[in-house]
Amino acid sequence: xxxxxxxxxxxxxxxxxxxxxxxxxxxxxxxxxxxxxxxxxxxxxxxxxxxxxxxxxxxxxxxxxxxxxxxxxxxxxxxxxxxxxxxxxxxxxxxxxxxxxxxxxxxxxxxxxxxxxxxxxxxxxxxxxxxxxxxxxxxxxxxxxxxxxxxxxxxxxxxxxxxxxxxxxxxxxxxxxxxxxxxxxxxxxxxxxxxxxxxxxxxxxxxxxxxxxxxxxxxxxxxxxxxxxxxxxxxxxxxxxxxxxxxxxxxxxxxxxxxxxxxxxxxxxxxxxxxxxxxxxxxxxxxxxxxxxxxxxxxxxxxxxxxxxxxxxxxxxxxxxxxxxxxxxxxxxxxxxxxxxxxxxxxxxxxxxxxxxxxxxxxxxxxxxxxxxxxxxxxxxxxxxxxxxxxxxxxxxxxxxxxxxxxxxxxxxxxxxxxxxxxxxxxxxxxxxxxxxxxxxxxxxxxxxxxxxxxxxxxxxxxxxxxxxxxxxxxxxxxxxxxxxxxxxxxxxxxxxxxxxxxxxxxxxxxxxxxxxxxxxxxxxxxxxxxxxxxxxxxxxxxxxxxxxxxxxxxxxxxxxxxxxxxxxxxxxxxxxxxxxxxxxxxxxxxxxxxxxxxxxxxxxxxxxxxxxxxxxxxxxxxxxxxxxxxxxxxxxxxx
Numbered sequence: 001x002x003x004x005x006x007x008x009x010x011x012x013x014x015x016x017x018x019x020x021x022x023x024x025x026x027x028x029x030x031x032x033x034x035x036x037x038x039x040x041x042x043x044x045x046x047x048x049x050x051x052x053x054x055x056x057x058x059x060x061x062x063x064x065x066x067x068x069x070x071x072x073x074x075x076x077x078x079x080x081x082x083x084x085x086x087x088x089x090x091x092x093x094x095x096x097x098x099x100x101x102x103x104x105x106x107x108x109x110x111x112x113x114x115x116x117x118x119x120x121x122x123x124x125x126x127x128x129x130x131x132x133x134x135x136x137x138x139x140x141x142x143x144x145x146x147x148x149x150x151x152x153x154x155x156x157x158x159x160x161x162x163x164x165x166x167x168x169x170x171x172x173x174x175x176x177x178x179x180x181x182x183x184x185x186x187x188x189x190x191x192x193x194x195x196x197x198x199x200x201x202x203x204x205x206x207x208x209x210x211x212x213x214x215x216x217x218x219x220x221x222x223x224x225x226x227x228x229x230x231x232x233x234x235x236x237x238x239x240x241x242x243x244x245x246x247x248x249x250x251x252x253x254x255x256x257x258x259x260x261x262x263x264x265x266x267x268x269x270x271x272x273x274x275x276x277x278x279x280x281x282x283x284x285x286x287x288x289x290x291x292x293x294x295x296x297x298x299x300x301x302x303x304x305x306x307x308x309x310x311x312x313x314x315x316x317x318x319x320x321x322x323x324x325x326x327x328x329x330x331x332x333x334x335x336x337x338x339x340x341x342x343x344x345x346x347x348x349x350x351x352x353x354x355x356x357x358x359x360x361x362x363x364x365x366x367x368x369x370x371x372x373x374x375x376x377x378x379x380x381x382x383x384x385x386x387x388x389x390x391x392x393x394x395x396x397x398x399x400x401x402x403x404x405x406x407x408x409x410x411x412x413x414x415x416x417x418x419x420x421x422x423x424x425x426x427x428x429x430x431x432x433x434x435x436x437x438x439x440x441x442x443x444x445x446x447x448x449x450x451x452x453x454x455x456x457x458x459x460x461x462x463x464x465x466x467x468x469x470x471x472x473x474x475x476x477x478x479x480x481x482x483x484x485x486x487x488x489x490x491x492x493x494x495x496x497x498x499x500x501x502x503x504x505x506x507x508x509x510x511x512x513x514x515x516x517x518x519x520x521x522x523x524x525x526x527x528x529x530x531x532x533x534x535x536x537x538x539x540x541x542x543x544x545x546x547x548x549x550x551x552x553x554x555x556x557x558x559x560x561x562x563x564x565x566x567x568x569x570x571x572x573x574x575x576x577x578x579x580x581x582x583x584x585x586x587x588x589x590x591x592x593x594x595x596x597x598x599x600x601x602x603x604x605x606x607x608x609x610x611x612x613x614x615x616x617x618x619x620x621x622x623x624x625x626x627x628x629x630x631x632x633x634x635x636x637x638x639x640x
Contacts, residue, residue: 022048023045023048023049026041026044026045026048027045029041030042030045035067035071036071036073036076038067039064039067039068039071039076039079039080040076040079042060042061042063042064042067042080043060043061043064043079043080043083045057045060046058046060046061046064046083046084046086046087047083047086049087050086050087050090051090054087054088054090054091055087055091057086057087058084058087058088058091061080061083061084061085061086061087062084064080064083064084065077065080065081065084067080068080068081070390074107074110074111075107075108075111075113077107078103078104078107078108078111078113078116079104081100081101081103081104081107082100082101082104082116082119082120082123084100085097085100085101085104085123088100089123089126089127092130094127094128094130094131095127095131097123097124097126097127098124098127098128101120101121101123101124101127102120102124104117104120105117105120105121105124108120114147114150114151115147115151115153117147118143118144118147118148118151118153118156121140121141121143121144121147122140122141122144122156122160124136124140125137125138125140125141125144125163128140129163129167134167134170134171137167138164138167138168141160141163141164141167142164144156144160145157145160145161145164148160154187154190154191155191155193157187158184158187158188158191158193158196159184159196161180161181161183161184161187162180162181162184162196162199162200162203164180165177165178165179165180165181165184165200165203166203168180169203169207174207174210174211177203177207178204178207181200181203181204181207182200182204184196184200185197185200185201185204188200194227194231195227195231195232195236198224198227198228198232198236199236201220201221201223201224202220202221202224202228202236202239202240202243204220205217205218205220205221205243206243208220209243209246209247209250214247214250214251217247218244218247218251221240221243221244221247224240228240228241234267234268234270234271234461235267235271235273237263237264237267238264238267238268238271238273238276238280239264240264241260241261241263241264241267242260242261242264242276242279242280242283244260245257245258245260245261245264245280245283245287246283248260249283249286249287249290254286254287254290254291255287255291257283257287257290258284258287258288258291261280261283261284261287262284264276264280265277265280265281265284268280270461270465274307274310274311275307275308275311275313275316277303277304277307278304278305278306278307278308278311278313278316278320279304279316281300281301281303281304281307282300282301282304282316282319282320282323284297284300285297285298285299285300285301285304285323285327286323288300289327294327294330294331297327298324298327301320301323301324301327302324304316304320304323305317305320305321305324308320314347317347318344318347318348321340321343321344321347322340322341322344324336324340325337325340325341325344328340405417455482459475459476459478459482462475463475463476501535501536501537501538501541502533502534502535502536503531503532503533503534503536503568503575504531504533505541506536506541506544506545507527507531507566509545510545510548510549510552511525511527513549514549514552517552517553517556518552518556518564521556522562523555523556523561523562523563523564524562524563524564525552525564525566526563526564526565526566527566528566528567528568531568532568532570532575534570534575534630535630536630539608540608540628543604543605543608543610544577544610544626544628546604547601547604547605547610547612547624547626548566548577548579548626550597550600550601551579551601551624552564552579554597554622555581555583555622558583558586559581559583559584559585559621559622560583560584561581561582561583561584561621562582563581563582564579564580564581565579565580565581566578566579567579567580570630573629573630574627574628574629574630575627575628575629575630576625576626576627577624577625577626577627577628578623578624578625578626579623579624579626580621580622580623580624581621581622582621583621583622584618584619584621585616585617585618585619585620585621585622586616586617586618586622587616587617587618588614588616598614601614602614605626605628609628609629610626610627610628611626611627611628612624612625612626612627613625613627
């Protein structure tokens with residue numbers, strides 16, 4: 001389970017790194033916001049920074065919790081507690097993760113937000129699993145399973161059932177583990193989740209193998225072989241091939257076992273899993289030994305020892321040292337055999353000491369967790385007392401405001417009251433719009449952004465492993481298209497976050513995002529010396545940016561120019577943007593027919609209240625003229 005968490009962290013990090021400007025905007029908002037909007041912004045900062053700077057993320061999450069404690073909205077506090085637990089999960093402060101999510105779970109269950117409460121239970125189960133408290137992990141995951149089943153949330157239930165099977169397998173309760181794996185498999189099949197169904201079958205096969213029923217185990221492994229060889233991730237293929245290799249050795253087929261272990265070795269090398277490499281090299285050593293290829297066996301035992309020592313895997317190191325002792329004894333090399341036997345004994349003593357220290361640390365962690373709970377209860381009591389005082393003061397304040405309101409009516413001050421309410425309504429609407437922008441941006445960021453990043457990464461991995469040059473180029477092209485889609489998504493998120501944008505800011509972003517390709521093409525981009533301080537709407541900013549960027553891209557690809565000039569003019573109620581290049585030019589009718597995106601640029605402009613005119617002829621370069629309306633009073637300010 002920890003491997004999947006780390007995989008998710010690495011996948012997300014590649015996308016979050018491009019959000020510096022968004023993070024700066026959120027940091028600026030924190031200083032001007034109050035109440036619920038500030039708490040939500042702090043939570044968003046904690047969420048976005050938890051992988052690249054978990055310490056700073058925890059700081060922002062702590063500020064959100066502190067502010068939420070004095071707010072009447074308990075669900076807001078639950079969200080702040082949930083957000084703070086995420087960087088702690090990355091750091092490894094599992095006792096804090098448990099405490100924070102327990103409080104958030106209690107609040108959400110009281111408010112009948114069971115789906116959100118189940119997510120807190122999943123984090124609690126993960127934290128208990130990481131500290132080795134499998135009993136509490138089973139309790140947390142079991143409660144989450146009950147909630148997801150009640151809500152008919154099959155997708156989440158599939159993963160919870162698989163986690164439960166893993167935990168019962170840790171306890172060597174294989175019958176219970178088999179029941180959970182079977183349930184996970186059946187649910188995955190019902191919703192068409194091929195991957196989860198295949199993983200459940202592999203887990204069932206391992207249990208059959210442990211029970212001695214190698215025939216059932218191999219039949220199950222064969223049913224998922226097409227999926228594993230064509231669609232599975234590298235870590236899934238590694239586990240599958242390694243399990244198949246074990247089956248072959250158990251059924252006295254070392255030659256087949258060698259083939260499957262070799263495939264597992266390649267999968268572990270692909271993902272850089274050195275503990276997995278240590279285990280597979282050891283098993284290959286056994287296979288070659290069974291085939292009486294003793295020198296090959298020695299090579300793999302030595303490779304296994306190298307990776308085990310490098311990653312400080314004491315248990316594996318101890319076992320491999322004993323294997324080397326047995327090998328040298330079998331091959332009549334007593335001095336080497338004695339050497340590895342002494343190393344084995346020394347390593348066994350180290351493992352014993354480590355296990356003793358770990359046991360002490362576990363009991364110490366439990367003590368610290370209980371003490372933290374008691375401190376939390378004391379803080380809650382103090383908070384309740386403070387809230388009682390605040391309620392009393394609030395009641396007195398409300399009474400005073402009521403009296404003042406009556407006096408205002410008596411003395412004819414109704415108009416002032418009306419104006420105050422009107423201003424408050426405008427502020428609330430503005431805050432609501434800002435919150436909606438943050439929500440939409442977060443949805444795009446978390447769902448679509450992460451998916452595009454994952455797809456691009458997967459394409460890169462497949463291209464790297466592909467031996468067919470044509471297929472590799474196709475995969476590289478697909479990965480590049482995914483990255484282009486990601487860049488477009490970032491532009492959209494940037495526009496959503498801008499309540500208003502100046503023309504100067506738009507040119508700065510355009511320059512930053514085209515600098516590298518202009519340098520490659522040795523093209524000079526010349527911007528106006530003086531840029532009017534015109535304010536654009538978010539939609540205008542996005543579409544003007546994309547039209548100009550497409551124009552620059554076309555100039556680089558087709559014009560063979562050395563110079564690009566952008567001019568700005570303000571006439572009447574329109575902003576005029578002109579882009580010229582000194583390239584070779586073209587016949588408009590030919591390029592419209594060839595589909596160079598000119599029609600798309602014109603359609604984008606027309607659909608958003610703009611006008612785009614394209615002029616070009618062979619030998620005379622190309623000129624783009626973009627006209628768009630601006631706010632009258634802003635235009636008037638710069639007219640003179």
